[in-house]
Amino acid sequence: MAPIPQIWFNGKLMPATEVGISPFDHGILVGDGVFETLIARRGRPFAAHRHYLRLVKSCQTMGIQVPAEPEISSGMQAVLDSAGLSSGRIRVTVTSGTGPIGSQRGKDLPTVVILATGLTSWPEMESVVTVPWPRNERGALAGVKSTSYGENVLALAHAKPQGAGEALFLNTQGHLCEGTGSNIFVITKGEILTPPLSSGCLAGVTRALVMDRAAAAAGLTIRESELAGDILQYCDEAFLTSTTRDVQAIGFADGRSLGALPGPLTTRLRDAFAQMAANEIDP
Numbered sequence: 001m002a003p004i005p006q007i008w009f010n011g012k013l014m015p016a017t018e019v020g021i022s023p024f025d026h027g028i029l030v031g032d033g034v035f036e037t038l039i040a041r042r043g044r045p046f047a048a049h050r051h052y053l054r055l056v057k058s059c060q061t062m063g064i065q066v067p068a069e070p071e072i073s074s075g076m077q078a079v080l081d082s083a084g085l086s087s088g089r090i091r092v093t094v095t096s097g098t099g100p101i102g103s104q105r106g107k108d109l110p111t112v113v114i115l116a117t118g119l120t121s122w123p124e125m126e127s128v129v130t131v132p133w134p135r136n137e138r139g140a141l142a143g144v145k146s147t148s149y150g151e152n153v154l155a156l157a158h159a160k161p162q163g164a165g166e167a168l169f170l171n172t173q174g175h176l177c178e179g180t181g182s183n184i185f186v187i188t189k190g191e192i193l194t195p196p197l198s199s200g201c202l203a204g205v206t207r208a209l210v211m212d213r214a215a216a217a218a219g220l221t222i223r224e225s226e227l228a229g230d231i232l233q234y235c236d237e238a239f240l241t242s243t244t245r246d247v248q249a250i251g252f253a254d255g256r257s258l259g260a261l262p263g264p265l266t267t268r269l270r271d272a273f274a275q276m277a278a279n280e281i282d283p
Contacts, residue, residue: 006082008075008114013082014116024110027095030103031148033111034058037181037243038076039089039119043078044281045090046074047243048106050205055092057203058144064096075114076261083116089244090116093147119244122165125251125262126240127166128179131155135178137171137200145202152180163181164252166240168232171200176227182205182245186227187237187265196224213283214247218272220265231257237263239270247273 003013015039026032036051045051052069059066070093076090093113099106133151136142157261171177177202178184194211195201212221232238232253239262240248247270249262262270276283 005115005117006079008079008112010109010112011071011075013075013078019113021111021113022098024098024101024106024209025095026097026105027093027101027111027147029101031146031150032049032062032064032099032105033093033095034062034064034145035091035093035147036094036145039243040085040088040090040116041082041277041281043080043086045073045080046277047205047209048073048279049282050208051243053204054145054203055094056243058146059094061098061141061144062146064094064095067094067110067112071112071245072114075112076116079114079116085116085118087119088116089119090114095147116261119156122245122248123242125249125260126166126245126265127164127252128168128232128240128250128254129159129162130168130170130232130254131158133169134174135169135171135200137173137177137198138201143197143202144198148252155180168253170229173226175199175227176229176231177201179240179242182240182242182248185210185222186235188231188235190236190265192222192265192269193225193227194222195227198225204241204243206243206246206273209246209276209283210241210269214269214272217276218268219266227245232258237266239266242279246270246277 095111121129159167166179169177183204238250
């Protein structure tokens with residue numbers, strides 16, 4: 001019989017079967033919450049402080065009380081240790097707590113849930129499909145890692161029957177924005193480009209590490225730029241970045257082949273990121 005996972009719930013480690021989330025929790029009722037996904041490397045959360053800073057920004061934008069960093073750090077380490085995970089996926093969720101049915105919030109403290117599971121590997125090359133629904137770069141949740149993930153669920157459901165493992169959004173201006181759980185980079189005429197945060201994309205932790213650290217280590221420069229919605233039909237290389245994907249080459253985009261192997265610049269960035277991650281735990 002499989003052991004019952006241990007969950008960090010509002011400051012305490014307990015079996016998943018004993019976690020009692022109220023049906024009136026606003027995270028359940030209206031998706032009123034934020035989250036972070038991290039991975040564990042060598043038994044510890046990777047880039048934990050960067051993820052916490054983004055959690056703070058999401059909470060502040062949503063008007064949700066921010067949990068203290070020591071609580072989040074303790075919870076992440078506790079669930080990893082309890083599961084005996086050297087590598088794994090960590091999920092930190094913070095909701096506004098219980099409230100009335102509807103959009104108005106209650107006055108309870110936030111709900112904090114932290115859990116860890118095994119890490120599923122991604123293929124070396126990914127196929128992507130652009131979906132017909134835009135990201136609203138001017139919306140209230142633009143750039144917030146909100147638990148309101150319905151758009152992403154529908155986008156992936158649209159992409160999967162077409163053989164794609166990720167769906168890409170354009171924004172309301174028709175510019176390339178992001179994936180459902182990833183940032184996008186393209187390489188054209190020797191230049192590495194990625195959408196700016198003003199496009200509505202999430203400020204990805206891996207995105208920042210690739211731009212700030214991996215690029216420098218590889219002797220490359222990455223520039224933020226508004227990207228045409230059809231740029232994947234003529235660029236030379238493209239890749240995704242995310243906490244669980246690291247740097248992942250795109251092999252097919254909307255049916256177009258970008259090559260059977262990762263391109264040379266993608267490979268250099270992928271290898272530089274892997275080297276950094278192997279040597280540092282909180283870059």
